[in-house]
Amino acid sequence: MRLYVNGIGTLGPGLIGWKETRAVLAGASPYRETARPEPTASILPPNEHRRSSTIVRWAVHVAQEAIEQAQVNPRKVATVFASSCGETGVLDRLCTALATPQRVISPTLFHHSVHNAAAGYWGIATGSQQSSTALACNDSSFCAALLEAAAYAHIEESLVLLVAYDLPPPLPLYIARPLREGFAAAFVLAGTPVDHSLAQLDLNLSDDLSGDVTNMEDAGLEALRSGNPAARSLPLLAAVAGHQATCVCLEYLEDQRLLIQVTPCQS
Numbered sequence: 001m002r003l004y005v006n007g008i009g010t011l012g013p014g015l016i017g018w019k020e021t022r023a024v025l026a027g028a029s030p031y032r033e034t035a036r037p038e039p040t041a042s043i044l045p046p047n048e049h050r051r052s053s054t055i056v057r058w059a060v061h062v063a064q065e066a067i068e069q070a071q072v073n074p075r076k077v078a079t080v081f082a083s084s085c086g087e088t089g090v091l092d093r094l095c096t097a098l099a100t101p102q103r104v105i106s107p108t109l110f111h112h113s114v115h116n117a118a119a120g121y122w123g124i125a126t127g128s129q130q131s132s133t134a135l136a137c138n139d140s141s142f143c144a145a146l147l148e149a150a151a152y153a154h155i156e157e158s159l160v161l162l163v164a165y166d167l168p169p170p171l172p173l174y175i176a177r178p179l180r181e182g183f184a185a186a187f188v189l190a191g192t193p194v195d196h197s198l199a200q201l202d203l204n205l206s207d208d209l210s211g212d213v214t215n216m217e218d219a220g221l222e223a224l225r226s227g228n229p230a231a232r233s234l235p236l237l238a239a240v241a242g243h244q245a246t247c248v249c250l251e252y253l254e255d256q257r258l259l260i261q262v263t264p265c266q267s
Contacts (some may be wrong), residue, residue, distance in 0.1 A: 001150040003201040004265065006159075007070025007188035009062035011039055012224065012231065014183055017065060024221075025234070025241035031218050036182050044187045051091055051108065052121055055083070059165040062186035066161060070188035071196065074126035077159045077188065078152055080147030083120045084229035085177055087112060088169035105222045109250060118165065119195060130175035131156070141166075142232045143252045148201055153191045162187045164230040180227025185237060193265060200239045202261040206249075209257065214248045235261060 010021040014034045023029040031074050039061035045050060052060070067074045090112045097105055098137060114120075116134035125133065132154070137144035142164045149160040165184035193200065214235040216222040225234045235248045239262040248260040 001131075001154055001203045002191045003203065003242045004074070004151050004193045005066070005187055005189065005199045005201060006194055006197050007066040007186075008198065008240065009065030009067075009069070009186035010184070010237065011058055011062050012183040013037065013039060013258070014080065014220075015103050015183075018069065021237065022241040025238040026243070027129065028071050033220050033224075035255075036129050039184075040120055044121060045125065046197075048121055051112075053087060053117065054087065054111075055087060055165060055167050056118045056121050058167065058182060058184040059083075059163050059186075060122055062165070062184045063122055063161055063163045066163075066185075066188045068135070070159075070183055072159060072188060073159070074122075077128065077161045078120055078131040078156065079122060079128070079133070079153070080133070080145050080149045081116065081122075082136070082141045082162070082164045082230075083115070083118070083134075084136055084138055084141040084166050085169060086090040086115045086180070087117055087137065088167070088173050090117075092173055093172045098163035102178045118163070122163075125252045130158075138230060139229045139232070140252050141229045143250050146258070147203070149187075149189050153189055155195055157191060160187060160189045166228050166230040178227075179229075181224055183224060183228045183231040185230060185233045197265040199265055200263040201236075204259045204261075205252070206257045207255060209255070211249060211257075213251050213257065236262070 008018045015021040019064040039057040041057040041060040043064045061170045065247045119132045149162040168179040250258045252258045
């Protein structure tokens with residue numbers, strides 16, 4: 001399947017926004033891991049911003065950046081939201097409450113516990129009534145979301161916003177799911193190019209496991225990539241930032257790889 005990238009948003013330690021991320025991934029600036037950034041997610045109305053969880057704000061923040069870069073109306077864009085763990089912070093608070101003698105659960109907290117919470121807040125912020133999918137596929141969540149977005153873009157001939165996001169769970173959940181750091185990335189994807197398309201992506205599934213998957217040369221970036229499922233998108237982001245034709249190989253399922261031929265669109 002062929003896709004075109006029309007907009008990108010990123011947020012992570014030392015990777016705040018696509019402009020900064022592109023410079024780092026293209027080798028123009030060194031990678032310096034900073035403290036975990038605080039998302040703005042300014043598109044959220046004040047009441048929703050106050051009620052939203054941290055991971056929702058991360059997802060909405062990068063989605064907003066990608067939509068603005070792509071110069072499209074968010075009301076007209078379908079969405080695919082992907083997180084391997086979802087609302088672990090909310091889950092921890094629910095489990096803690098259930099462990100008390102009173103076992104009182106806040107309705108608002110329960111409302112935030114669903115896996116599509118970020119998609120719901122995005123719909124409220126934008127007024128979009130387009131198709132929305134929220135999925136999880138453990139460490140393969142980004143690849144699964146990319147394939148879902150590609151299929152939708154071709155079948156429905158529609159723009160698709162892909163948002164991948166994960167934050168480290170709090171203790172004691174962290175012991176079972178030790179994610180290294182927070183990371184989120186968003187892509188506005190289409191089946192046909194526009195004047196400001198950044199790259200062309202040709203996607204193929206492969207059963208050949210003999211070759212190596214694409215890693216990051218920088219040790220800090222590789223630690224982020226391997227330690228956060230949403231950051232498995234870093235090799236693809238680096239290929240787009242490098243502005244050269246290249247093939248990216250990503251781990252998918254146990255017996256498959258996702259091969260992405262990346263071709264730059266802009267001179």
